[in-house]
Amino acid sequence: GSFAVGKTSLVRRFVHGLFSEKYLTTVGVKIDKKIVDVDGTEIKLVLWDLHGDDEYQRVRISYMRGASGYFLVADGTRKATLDQALVLQKSAAENLGDVPFFLLLNKVDLTREWEVEDEDLNELFESGWNVLKTSAKTGQEVEQAFQSLARDMVSEAKAK
Ligand code: GDP
Ligand code: MG
Helix, strand or coil: CCCCCCHHHHHHHHHHCCCCCCCCCCCCCEEEEEEEEECCEEEEEEEEECCCCHHHHHHHHHHHCCCCCEEEEEECCCCHHHHHHHHHHHHHHHHHCCCCEEEEEECCCCHHHCCCCHHHHHHHHHCCCEEEEECCCCCCCHHHHHHHHHHHHHHHHHHC
């Protein structure tokens, strides 16, 4: 996702249960780990926090390789970040093929500033995309997002 949509905050919320209003500058790539339970099996998630600004394009693609799944993160209070996420999805699909992904519209706690209407998402729903509205601040849907992606990655691996 784009700058400041909340990628690092979402990982921080999920892995450490913490949130900070401060902007946490991420240089290059940040890796975190967490074990989740999928139907009684422990799955070790290795989380790569990658940003999608153009100057990092080359870095991003090489780090992306081998991922079993991914989140696209947009900031629901800045509609342009949704457009950016759609561009990133094309790049991810080219590099990773058909692996599970979820679109996260983050900062859902900021209801008054919210810019993304449900009708903006119709096409995505029609294409079968998984879309969740999250908040790294309140924790809304964060655990569910990671659990759901882990579950889909396990199903995908079993199907192979
Ligand atoms: P990144 O550049 O995508 O990694 O974005 P960060 O995780 O560093 O977050 C950018 C800014 O948005 C920081 O000031 C965070 O505190 C804030 N932020 C991130 N997620 C949320 C959220 O869900 N709600 C609110 N209100 N602020 C958030
Ligand atoms: Mg970051």
